[in-house]
Amino acid sequence: MSTERTYVMLKPDAVRRGLVGSIVSRFENSGLKMEAMCHINVSSEQSGELYKEHDGKPFYQSLISYIHSGPVVTTVWSGPSAVSIARKLIGATNPAEAAPGTIRGDFGLILDENVIHGSDSVKSAEREIPIFFPDLA
Ligand code: IDP
Numbered sequence: 032m033s034t035e036r037t038y039v040m041l042k043p044d045a046v047r048r049g050l051v052g053s054i055v056s057r058f059e060n061s062g063l064k065m066e067a068m069c070h071i072n073v074s075s076e077q078s079g080e081l082y083k084e085h086d087g088k089p090f091y092q093s094l095i096s097y098i099h100s101g102p103v104v105t106t107v108w109s110g111p112s113a114v115s116i117a118r119k120l121i122g123a124t125n126p127a128e129a130a131p132g133t134i135r136g137d138f139g140l141i142l143d144e145n146v147i148h149g150s151d152s153v154k155s156a157e158r159e160i161p162i163f164f165p166d167l168a
């Protein structure tokens with residue numbers, strides 16, 4: 032099985048609410064390997080690039096404001112099937128639909144503040160990681 036890398040970002044609500052340790056421990060417990068972690072304020076270049084597929088959608092401006100509402104914690108994890116394992120840990124996009132036991136199911140309430148981002152494919156991860164960690168490109 033081939034090793035993959037995935038980009039995972041703890042969004043401003045997760046940092047504001049002091050959930051970083053609880054969330055990061057779920058990834059560590061999964062067996063994935065932490066490759067990088069940083070506490071940053073996302074730049075408008077970075078948010079524009081990360082969410083460019085959503086540009087023009089009704090929620091785009093509120094999504095960008097949310098991502099800039101406070102610091103985030105950016106991380107990269109590696110391991111076999113890292114992308115899909117991370118998405119399973121994260122759960123469905125809408126916390127109201129995310130299963131209990133998932134990060135969004137356990138820590139989130141509403142779609143507008145859904146706690147965490149995870150790359151949705153290997154191709155997305157390869158695009159997203161260098162936006163935040165140019166050295167890992
Ligand atoms: P994902 O984060 O599960 O991959 P995407 O569809 O890629 O979900 O959407 C990116 C982010 O945009 C979501 O995590 C969420 O923060 C936000 N978002 C998506 N759809 C809506 C919506 O209908 N209203 C408000 N925010 C949304």
Ligand code: MG
Binds near residue numbers: 151
């Ligand atoms: Mg997505």
